[in-house]
Amino acid sequence: MTDFQELLVAGALARVEAVGDQAGGGFGASVVVEDYTPQQLVPGVVAFVQALSEPDAGTWTRAFTRTAFLAGNPSSLAGRFPSALRSADGKLAWYGPGPDGERRTMSRMLRTFEGPGPVPWCGAPPIVVRLPGAATGVQVRAEIATDGVSAAAYLVHVHHAFAEAALRGLVGPGDTVRIEHHGELAGRRHHALLDPMVAHGVQPRISQDTRDPSRLRLYAMLTSKCRRGHPC
Amino acid sequence: MTAYPDELVVAPVTITPTKPLTPTHLKGLLWTDVLVKASRQRISTRLVWNPRMAHLTTQTTAFWRHLDVAEPETDWSRESEAAIGLRYVAFHQGRPAMTARELDPYFERVESRAWIHPASRRLLELWRAQMAHLHVTDPGLTTARPLASDAGTALALLHERRLLVDHRRFGGPVLVDGTRWGLPVRQLIGADGHANYLLPILRELLPAIRPGRRFLLVHDNGLHADYLLLDRVLTVFGASVARLALSRVQVAGKAQSSKLGGWGGVTLGDLAATPGSADVAAYRLGMRLYFVGLLDRVSAQDFRLDLLRRCVGRAARILAQEPGEFKPGTVPDHPGGYADPHRLTVSLLGRRVRGLPPELREIFL
Numbered sequence: 397m398t399d400f401q402e403l404l405v406a407g408a409l410a411r412v413e414a415v416g417d418q419a420g421g422g423f424g425a426s427v428v429v430e431d432y433t434p435q436q437l438v439p440g441v442v443a444f445v446q447a448l449s450e451p452d453a454g455t456w457t458r459a460f461t462r463t464a465f466l467a468g469n470p471s472s473l474a475g476r477f478p479s480a481l482r483s484a485d486g487k488l489a490w491y492g493p494g495p496d497g498e499r500r501t502m503s504r505m506l507r508t509f510e511g512p513g514p515v516p517w518c519g520a521p522p523i524v525v526r527l528p529g530a531a532t533g534v535q536v537r538a539e540i541a542t543d544g545v546s547a548a549a550y551l552v553h554v555h556h557a558f559a560e561a562a563l564r565g566l567v568g569p570g571d572t573v574r575i576e577h578h579g580e581l582a583g584r585r586h587h588a589l590l591d592p593m594v595a596h597g598v599q600p601r602i603s604q605d606t607r608d609p610s611r612l613r614l615y616a617m618l619t620s621k622c623r624r625g626h627p628c
Numbered sequence: 629m630t631a632y633p634d635e636l637v638v639a640p641v642t643i644t645p646t647k648p649l650t651p652t653h654l655k656g657l658l659w660t661d662v663l664v665k666a667s668r669q670r671i672s673t674r675l676v677w678n679p680r681m682a683h684l685t686t687q688t689t690a691f692w693r694h695l696d697v698a699e700p701e702t703d704w705s706r707e708s709e710a711a712i713g714l715r716y717v718a719f720h721q722g723r724p725a726m727t728a729r730e731l732d733p734y735f736e737r738v739e740s741r742a743w744i745h746p747a748s749r750r751l752l753e754l755w756r757a758q759m760a761h762l763h764v765t766d767p768g769l770t771t772a773r774p775l776a777s778d779a780g781t782a783l784a785l786l787h788e789r790r791l792l793v794d795h796r797r798f799g800g801p802v803l804v805d806g807t808r809w810g811l812p813v814r815q816l817i818g819a820d821g822h823a824n825y826l827l828p829i830l831r832e833l834l835p836a837i838r839p840g841r842r843f844l845l846v847h848d849n850g851l852h853a854d855y856l857l858l859d860r861v862l863t864v865f866g867a868s869v870a871r872l873a874l875s876r877v878q879v880a881g882k883a884q885s886s887k888l889g890g891w892g893g894v895t896l897g898d899l900a901a902t903p904g905s906a907d908v909a910a911y912r913l914g915m916r917l918y919f920v921g922l923l924d925r926v927s928a929q930d931f932r933l934d935l936l937r938r939c940v941g942r943a944a945r946i947l948a949q950e951p952g953e954f955k956p957g958t959v960p961d962h963p964g965g966y967a968d969p970h971r972l973t974v975s976l977l978g979r980r981v982r983g984l985p986p987e988l989r990e991i992f993l
Contacts, residue, residue, distance in 0.1 A: 430793055467793050467800070472808035505812040510819055513799020547798035 400582055403590040404612035408602045410595065415458050423455050424462035425492035426499045428479070429509045430469045432551060434517065434575050436483040438538075439527050441555055444481045444490040445562035446569060453563055456493040461559040464499075465551055466506035477502045511547030518542045522576045529569025536566070536573045536620040539586075543579035544607055545615065553601045557616040561599035566620045581614040589617055633868060633965050634840030636673040638664055639833060640767075641847045642682040645748035646691050647713035647886045648895035649755060651877035651919075651931040652848065658919040659874060659969050660846050661764045665991040666959050666967035673966075676836070677767030680738055680775055681828040683748075686818075689734035690726055692745040694719050704746040709754050709897055712747050717889040728820030735822065742772035758896045763912050763993060775831040779823065782831045789864055792816070806857045814857055826854060833862060842868040842965050849873035849926070870964035877923060878930045894931055902933070906940045909947050913976075913984075913992050914940030921973035946976060949983030958988070 425444075448456065456462070470482055470489035477499075479489035491499050517523070519542075540554060561567045589598050598619050605613035640660045643653050660675070667673040682688060695702070695715065704712070737743035744752070752769045759766060783802070786792045793803040793813060802817035804826070817823045833843060843862060847855045852873055859869045876883040879890055892898075899915070906914065917939035923929060958975070962968035972991070976984075984992065 429795075431795075431797075467795060467803055468807060468813060469790065469793055469805045471790065472805055475808070476810065505807050505810075507803065507813055507815075509795070510800040511795055511798030512819055513797075516797050547800070 400587060404602050407590050407600050422496050423459045426464045426466055428466050428468040428470050428489045430487040432488055434523050435525055436485050436488055438525050438558055438573055440483040440488050441558045442527055442562045442567055445559055452493055457563050461556055463555055465509040467509045468506040509548055513547055515547045515550045518577060522574050525573045527569050527571050532570040534571040536571050538573055538575045539581055539617045540577050541581045541615050542577045553615040557599055557601040557618055561618045566599050581617055586614055586617060632671050633842035636667050636671055636842055636966055637676055638844045639676040642677055644682040644688045645751040646716045648709040648897055650886045650891040651894055654896055655877050655919045655923055656874055657764050658916055662916055662920050662969035662991060663966055666972055675767050678775055678832055683738045684828050685825045686822050689731045691716055691719055692734055693730055694724055695747050704750045707750055709751055712751055720887045728822055758900055761900055775828055776835040777831045782834055785834055791861055809860050811857050837865050837867040844870045844966055846872045849875050875926050906944055909993050910940050910944040913943035916973060916992050917943055920969050921977050924970055945981045946984060952983040952985045954985035954987040
């Protein structure tokens, strides 16, 4: 095992430990996807987290921000299944979080989002998104790995990273987010950012490396200054 | 009183030419044939059948590809339909691995020049002779006519009405969105880029929508959910749509798809070759009395050769009578705006044997 692999394992374990032994099974959120871009996804997930009640935020955190991504059209579902939040362009809708049974009827009408290809904005210049709300001056840098990452996996990784960062207060309304895409996130900088001493100010997304399931991979890294009012 | 449209366009599910015609197919063909001929006496009625609807599918192209790989040397023009059908059953049992890209040339050939694999051409040739013997109008088994619109045009129309969830830019599928009607999303084009049978139907019917024209979609009731979705989608574009769902005919207690086999001895070829004293007219009428009269729309009965024989006997007695008188109202109306083939046929099964008036001979013989 390389040093970097050790850091990834430690990071992944820290996430599990933070949740403790009261993991929230059968509890989650759903996102209905007609289309997505980082410009719509990131403000959406942050606003979704912002609107959660404290108990829901707690249970969803313990459920590791479990989320199902479903292919569908939010507009045509709106009449039957009111969403918690829609993205600005209306092409993404968030449901829950709550017990899975609450979303079962809707889930049965939809299919899991399938996107085996790369994201269309792979290799594009960094995307800067100003989150709605009074400007905070906080700059969040989000680095996303794209080599061999499908559009479906990108959605999962970015959503988890921002949901967890928002739940921890590392990103919030009025912040400016700079989204960068890199083939791999395994350089010296990421090595340093995985140091437990700086964990309070960063949000890594560590998951199994789909190219080699015996290894872990850093899929996303969010870095931000701690926010006022949110002890780190 | 049934409100008839100005024009009826009957669109049955096309049958993929990969196996012999089974009792379930016969029920569909004969119900459609009686319905079209009887409705024609009331209003302008047209049958829509484009073989590309059946050929532009993975189900058909994968079988063709399999035959080319497994038996490149076979002379299909000499094969029997049972022998080809058994290969189809074996193909489904074995499910040989095949990539979507291997099927691309087949889709392209069908699309660009109405190509039909020689094994299927052989089946269609046999079907045509069997159907002619039964006097079922050839719906256009080998017509080379392109579909009424190309895939891009149909998709653009659906997209305009926000009826699609299109994830092709992520390498994903295209789904038809029926959730506004409480129907589940349904795949139209797979992540591999191949469309299923629903797209050719939409390509054919969307450009044919006209005021005063009604589409009657005739289908196997196992496809109910798909046809309900097609009905709703066509209606969005202003179409008037009726649906006729027919149950499958069970053989030996099973109502299974013909790709699973179980049709030995009961194919149209087998039935036509059953020895007996009946002439061709009694065969034609008897087959209709059985498949359209005795088997109702939702019948769960097993196929019964003994009852079919009795129907042929009954037909012979009907045909021995002097032609009867054609009374107004003899052809019953269906509320869907077409002549009801089942009730019409049942009227010939009454206790008294009556001769057929010429108007009904046109329909049944």
